[in-house]
Amino acid sequence: MKKTLSLLTLLTLAMLLGGGFLSAQSKIGILDPQEILEKSIEGKKAFTKLQDFQKMKGEQLEKMKKDADLLEEKLRTQGMTMSDKARLDLTKEIESKKSSLQNEYNNAQRDLQFQQQEIFGKIQEALSPIIKAIREEKGLTVILDKRSIVDFDPSIEITDEVVQRYNKASLATPAAQPAPAPAAAPAKKK
Numbered sequence: 001m002k003k004t005l006s007l008l009t010l011l012t013l014a015m016l017l018g019g020g021f022l023s024a025q026s027k028i029g030i031l032d033p034q035e036i037l038e039k040s041i042e043g044k045k046a047f048t049k050l051q052d053f054q055k056m057k058g059e060q061l062e063k064m065k066k067d068a069d070l071l072e073e074k075l076r077t078q079g080m081t082m083s084d085k086a087r088l089d090l091t092k093e094i095e096s097k098k099s100s101l102q103n104e105y106n107n108a109q110r111d112l113q114f115q116q117q118e119i120f121g122k123i124q125e126a127l128s129p130i131i132k133a134i135r136e137e138k139g140l141t142v143i144l145d146k147r148s149i150v151d152f153d154p155s156i157e158i159t160d161e162v163v164q165r166y167n168k169a170s171l172a173t174p175a176a177q178p179a180p181a182p183a184a185a186p187a188k189k190k
Contacts, residue, residue: 027139030157032146036127037120039163041170046119053115057108064104068097130165134158 037043071094079087135143143158 026141028152028156029135029138029140029143030146030149030152030159031131031143031162032157032159034147035159036163036166037123039160040123040166042123042126042166046123049119050112050115053112057112061101061105061108064097064101068094068101071097126169127162127166130162130169131158134161134165 037046071090075087075090075094079090082090131143134140138158146152146157146159
């Protein structure tokens, strides 16, 4: 089995080398998408926006949990002195609050994922022409993600150049300004 696997590996490598995939003319660039997000102006804004959203939702969920916990405490401490109907009503209210809490948690997770996809999608869309331009300028055949590479010569990494160009493009593009309010119509004379 090992001989077959080794032979298959050698044949695959020979095909890649023979087919020119890894020929001497190939030029490779490396970039680190995570580093681009951490260092770029828009990436930092994205992280801040997502952290603010998480904090807001976390506070909402914590308040809901405290409300449910208070009701549970009330049931524990006063349940024996309550009427059966009052105890049953309180139990239903606790279950309802816990169910609402779980639903709200699921919604928050879904909203966060949606925001991440939307924000990072816009960033990726903005980065694509920058990365393509760098690839063309440097005559690169392919640009690979640094996270999927075991080792490489740091001179082929283009992450810092991508960040610099992306920041420059971000600063050159003014943020969407709200449209001025329409002027009030002159009062009609009677």
